[in-house]
Amino acid sequence: MLDMGFVRSNLALVEEKLRARGADPAALLGDFRSLDQRRREAITQAETLKARRNELSQQVGALKRQGQDATALMDETRALKDKLDELDKTAAALDDEMRLALSRVPNLTRDEVPEGKSEADNKTVKEWGAKRSFDFEPRPHWELGEQLGILDQERAAKLSGARFAVYYGAGARLERALISFMLDLHTAKHGYTEVLPPFMVNSKSLFGTGQLPKFAEDLFRTSDADAEAVARGEFKDADHWLIPTAEVPVTNLYRDEILDEARLPIAFTAYTPCFRAEAGAAGKDTRGIIRQHQFQKVELVKFVKPEDSEAEHEKLTRDAEEILEALELPYRRVLLCTGDTGFSSAKTYDLEVWLPGQGLYREISSCSNFEAFQARRANIRYRAGGAKGKSEFVHTLNGSGLAVGRTWLAILENYQQADGSVMVPEALRPYMGGMERIVRQP
Secondary structure: OOOHHHHHHOHHHHHHHHHHOOOOHHHHHOOHHHHHHHHHHHHHHHHHHHHHHHHHHHHHHHHHHOOOOOHHHHHHHHHHHHHHHHHHHHHHHHHHHHHHHHHOOOOOOOOOOOOOOOHHHOEEEEEEOOOOOOOOOOOOHHHHHHHHOOEEHHHHHHHHOOOOOEEOHHHHHHHHHHHHHHHHHHHHOOOOEEOOOOOEEOHHHHHHHOOOOOOHHHOOEOOOOOHHHHHOOOOOOOOOEEOOOOHHHHHHHHOOEEEEHHHOOEEEEEEEEEEOOOOOOOOOOOOOOOOOOEEEEEEEEEEEOHHHHHHHHHHHHHHHHHHHHHOOOOEEEEEOOOOOOOOOOOEEEEEEEEEOOOOEEEEEEEEEEOOOHHHHHHOEEEEOOOOOOOEEEOEEEEEEEEEHHHHHHHHHHHOEOOOOOEEOOHHHHHHHOOOOEEOOOO
């Protein structure tokens, strides 16, 4: 969430940044200036009345000490209290209205983020790896997976509906191997601490990372979660939603806490399944496992000091890239433009892996710097300069390290052979029991 004082003092800049995102400031902020003015007026009137009440209280005391009648002044004091209560309620209601409006406003992108409307305006900043050449027509992963007998979407649809998958044999083992490989690299080499969080969270957690209230339709919720209450700004701590990413529970580990500066940066990695309703995705990526309601992911999350967040963002992105390089999968790094940057992010790099069976690049990781946006929503602070220092909001970062299913399909498409088998990348063979090639499952 944006700082209310910053928005109040820099409203023109905020509106300019929102327009650069392709957003309508009036639709998001409403009549923010008018609300703020009415709130200030209510507070000013209340302060004036409080001063008058204090003055009357002194006069009442003086009259009583002199044995004189103070009834009229006491009646005026009681009337002032009623007016004060009403003004306090008005100011609080206007404050809540402004905060609810701000909860729907996206983060402001950093100045180096290129302005643009869509992914067509994103900027490729790096390419790595040579695309493999084939002496046959490479096939997409859904054909390879079905022919090898390791991927079954038809039976998954019978079990759960569209956008689900069942993996068999070496396909299931490859998924498991990728999870272990990613976690091992991030913990042993990159210094992350592994955490296994809950796969269900409450509304307050989803508000903290920015999924609620704006993106409720993209989430799966249980029967105790009330989307209408969330739309009103009521965030419970005893309801349940399925997580769309490990970013949500891991970031919220420190919600409403003040961290010791000496602990920063804190780096976590987590494997979880992820659940997404994919609202609005009808007709998109209907073949294969690019866009699923349930998929596995290894996530990277960092809590850092503000002055370190830019460098830590670059490092986190490199940590994700090293997975692709270890697996020898060609990829490119793309800096997202203002119109394609996610709601909570100030700056995002997408890593896109090359898929020869489809002849295109597809996103396999998004690595984002949220600056203080999530920390302000989740009230995550650190205390600089020791126990008596002033508390400040941390900066939060996260990225996929990597999306497991998309890495799985990238291996199938990049390592496919003319006979339909798939070579196992050398880095994964210890995790596959020494298996060098995936062949047709019996």
